[in-house]
Amino acid sequence: MINKNATVKDIAKKLGIHQSTVSRALRNLPGISPKTRKLVLDTAKKMNYIPNLFARNLKNNVSKTIGIIIPEIRHDFFSNAISGIEHIAYNRGYVPLLLQSNESVERESLNIDAMISNRVAGIIVSITQNTTNGDHFQKLIDLNIPLVFFDRIIDGIQSNKVISDDKSGAKAAVDYLIKKGYKKIAFLSGPEELNICKNRLEGYLAALKNNNIAYDKNLVTYGSLHEDNGYDTISKFLDEENLPDAIFTVNDPVAIGAFKKLKEVGLKIPDQIGVIGFSNNLVTTLIEPTLTTVEQYPGEMGKRAAQILLEQIESKEEYFLRTEVIHSKLIVRNST
Amino acid sequence: MINKNATVKDIAKKLGIHQSTVSRALRNLPGISPKTRKLVLDTAKKMNYIPNLFARNLKNNVSKTIGIIIPEIRHDFFSNAISGIEHIAYNRGYVPLLLQSNESVERESLNIDAMISNRVAGIIVSITQNTTNGDHFQKLIDLNIPLVFFDRIIDGIQSNKVISDDKSGAKAAVDYLIKKGYKKIAFLSGPEELNICKNRLEGYLAALKNNNIAYDKNLVTYGSLHEDNGYDTISKFLDEENLPDAIFTVNDPVAIGAFKKLKEVGLKIPDQIGVIGFSNNLVTTLIEPTLTTVEQYPGEMGKRAAQILLEQIESKEEYFLRTEVIHSKLIVRNST
DNA sequence: TATCCCTTTGCAATCGAATGCAAAATAATA
DNA sequence: TATTATTTTGCATTCGATTGCAAAGGGATA
Numbered sequence: 047m048i049n050k051n052a053t054v055k056d057i058a059k060k061l062g063i064h065q066s067t068v069s070r071a072l073r074n075l076p077g078i079s080p081k082t083r084k085l086v087l088d089t090a091k092k093m094n095y096i097p098n099l100f101a102r103n104l105k106n107n108v109s110k111t112i113g114i115i116i117p118e119i120r121h122d123f124f125s126n127a128i129s130g131i132e133h134i135a136y137n138r139g140y141v142p143l144l145l146q147s148n149e150s151v152e153r154e155s156l157n158i159d160a161m162i163s164n165r166v167a168g169i170i171v172s173i174t175q176n177t178t179n180g181d182h183f184q185k186l187i188d189l190n191i192p193l194v195f196f197d198r199i200i201d202g203i204q205s206n207k208v209i210s211d212d213k214s215g216a217k218a219a220v221d222y223l224i225k226k227g228y229k230k231i232a233f234l235s236g237p238e239e240l241n242i243c244k245n246r247l248e249g250y251l252a253a254l255k256n257n258n259i260a261y262d263k264n265l266v267t268y269g270s271l272h273e274d275n276g277y278d279t280i281s282k283f284l285d286e287e288n289l290p291d292a293i294f295t296v297n298d299p300v301a302i303g304a305f306k307k308l309k310e311v312g313l314k315i316p317d318q319i320g321v322i323g324f325s326n327n328l329v330t331t332l333i334e335p336t337l338t339t340v341e342q343y344p345g346e347m348g349k350r351a352a353q354i355l356l357e358q359i360e361s362k363e364e365y366f367l368r369t370e371v372i373h374s375k376l377i378v379r380n381s382t
Numbered sequence: 383m384i385n386k387n388a389t390v391k392d393i394a395k396k397l398g399i400h401q402s403t404v405s406r407a408l409r410n411l412p413g414i415s416p417k418t419r420k421l422v423l424d425t426a427k428k429m430n431y432i433p434n435l436f437a438r439n440l441k442n443n444v445s446k447t448i449g450i451i452i453p454e455i456r457h458d459f460f461s462n463a464i465s466g467i468e469h470i471a472y473n474r475g476y477v478p479l480l481l482q483s484n485e486s487v488e489r490e491s492l493n494i495d496a497m498i499s500n501r502v503a504g505i506i507v508s509i510t511q512n513t514t515n516g517d518h519f520q521k522l523i524d525l526n527i528p529l530v531f532f533d534r535i536i537d538g539i540q541s542n543k544v545i546s547d548d549k550s551g552a553k554a555a556v557d558y559l560i561k562k563g564y565k566k567i568a569f570l571s572g573p574e575e576l577n578i579c580k581n582r583l584e585g586y587l588a589a590l591k592n593n594n595i596a597y598d599k600n601l602v603t604y605g606s607l608h609e610d611n612g613y614d615t616i617s618k619f620l621d622e623e624n625l626p627d628a629i630f631t632v633n634d635p636v637a638i639g640a641f642k643k644l645k646e647v648g649l650k651i652p653d654q655i656g657v658i659g660f661s662n663n664l665v666t667t668l669i670e671p672t673l674t675t676v677e678q679y680p681g682e683m684g685k686r687a688a689q690i691l692l693e694q695i696e697s698k699e700e701y702f703l704r705t706e707v708i709h710s711k712l713i714v715r716n717s718t
Numbered sequence: 719t720a721t722c723c724c725t726t727t728g729c730a731a732t733c734g735a736a737t738g739c740a741a742a743a744t745a746a747t748a
Numbered sequence: 749t750a751t752t753a754t755t756t757t758g759c760a761t762t763c764g765a766t767t768g769c770a771a772a773g774g775g776a777t778a
Contacts, residue, residue: 118461119461120461128455128482129482141496145478146465146468159432332665332669333668333670334670
């Protein structure tokens with residue numbers, strides 16, 4: 047139930063001039079005398095005129111809204127990325143429409159539909175940990191809606207991408223573990239098919255190879271991206287009496303889960319077992335010992351994703367898709 | 383640059399019937415023969431018809447969007463509240479438009495403007511820690527846009543409110559500290575004028591009074607709602623050699639900040655000093671010792687806020703504003 | 719077959735702003 | 749002053765969907 051707002055026509059009527067004149071004056075278009083323009087602007091302010099974006103967008107067939115779909119805002123990584131996106135969007139006059147998929151593919155698809163209906167100008171996405179089919183993204187391509195994936199991407203969709211150099215980040219982490227003298231290093235991964243998992247695995251393998259350590263497939267496990275994965279996997283290792291002397295996890299929550307189990311059974315970190323996470327979540331500095339991890343600069347990733355998206359949105363000529371890699375950095379703390 | 387979508391008129395042309403018939407068929411309005419309806423729906427699906435919300439909303443002068451303005455999504459409390467809001471919104475066919483104020487009053491006001499321009503159906507707000515003037519909210523009231531404040535509210539605006547029973551939550555916390563034998567209990571508050579701070583202070587005072595403990599004004603401090611406040615305040619206490627034997631903080635981040643300083647100087651929690659936070663953030667279970675705190679049920683608060691907002695939005699008759707109080711609960715852990 | 723009554727469909731205007739083109743007003747020039 | 753050039757304003761249509769009302773279609777009944 048929205049109150050009756052002043053419209054362009056109302057202003058025109060009040061001033062006894064035509065609405066087209068008012069419309070042009072309001073937008074500082076040329077061909078309006080300074081006197082008329084001032085009169086219109088003053089009157090608009092006085093009448094509390096607020097442009098009706100529905101009408102404007104309908105006429106122009108564009109909007110100044112960009113969609114963001116991420117799994118869960120409560121993760122540091124994503125909330126920081128969002129801040130980066132917002133920063134760019136605000137400065138360029140765009141409003142971000144943020145929807146969570148909650149790691150549900152179905153929700154992700156519904157969010158896409160909602161965004162299409164709302165005629166967003168473009169979309170930035172980090173996929174759910176379960177997304178393997180990209181039909182709902184293909185829909186966007188077919189509709190010519192610019193799309194940027196960041197961090198968690200999906201193959202087979204012609205779109206822009208902003209990713210971390212996951213492989214080298216992971217390699218740096220595992221190299222460091224080896225340098226510290228750890229020998230039996232496990233990699234607690236997430237969903238096997240997820241790009242970040244595949245790439246971090248590559249880095250893990252590269253580090254092993256680089257140091258002439260044999261690859262033991264029992265030391266690479268797959269699970270979710272949540273705490274329970276870390277907790278359960280450590281439990282499993284203990285049950286099998288196959289505990290490694292160091293673990294590298296696909297992200298910080300999984301490391302936290304591992305922490306919990308390790309502490310429960312009284313294992314000392316980093317003396318009896320070393321731990322490295324990924325993403326440099328805030329929590330890594332709050333726990334004990336503080337967690338060694340890999341910084342991904344999510345704010346920067348968000349910024350770049352937004353910049354690239356806006357470039358495509360505002361490009362007049364043929365646009366060429368890009369993939370951008372943001373460098374990551376090992377942050378050494380006390381868990382190794 | 384949005385591709386040409388199929389429109390109602392396109393469907394009509396293809397079927398050789400009038401667009402009004404198509405429009406009614408698509409929305410399952412009465413007065414359309416089953417045969418025609420099926421034909422229209424099938425064709426719409428085949429043509430990938432997506433209703434243009436700009437046109438629809440323009441005509442109807444309403445939208446199915448509800449605005450959410452909160453300080454920062456990265457706080458557990460808010461991200462949980464958002465989930466609650468989303469849950470209700472989705473089920474009722476609304477899309478949430480989420481904007482952060484980042485604790486900036488200016489941004490908060492700009493966000494309001496953006497939401498007005500986007501003609502949201504209603505708005506849910508938790509104010510910044512610095513908001514004292516409510517003019518930007520009054521604008522909403524003047525425009526007849528339904529408004530619900532939750533948790534952090536501002537006085538003097540005629541709106542709906544959803545709040546915690548901060549006073550009794552605080553009282554329970556401080557009562558518990560006293561019962562545990564702590565005698566010199568400080569309250570590390572946030573901005574003095576913020577409603578949650580005032581109410582939690584009341585609870586603190588009530589508990590003291592209830593237990594015949596004299597109020598010492600040096601034990602009540604004000605600061606931000608962030609970690610630094612806890613850290614700095616403990617530092618100050620130490621400098622003044624006026625360390626209390628227990629602290630109750632306005633929220634969990636402040637407690638975490640205090641934790642950091644206390645650990646730095648080697649003070650044992652809970653033996654030498656007890657700590658209770660507020661809000662039951664996830665991190666309270668990850669630190670050592672785990673933090674005693676007060677659960678506010680933010681998801682529930684979000685749900686109620688959304689329900690109330692939608693009631694007002696969809697009310698046909700005169701609407702009576704409401705204030706709803708969500709009960710909080712002391713969660714005892716190892717910091718006390 | 720004619721009449722009446724529902725059911726189904728079509729017509730046309732509307733929401734608010736944008737814009738190509740024509741018309742009017744003003745300024746510049748002969 | 750008459751004419752031309754330029755600036756300023758107005759007209760009318762458009763975007764896509766909705767809706768009150770009128771018209772047409774179909775069936776039942778006399």
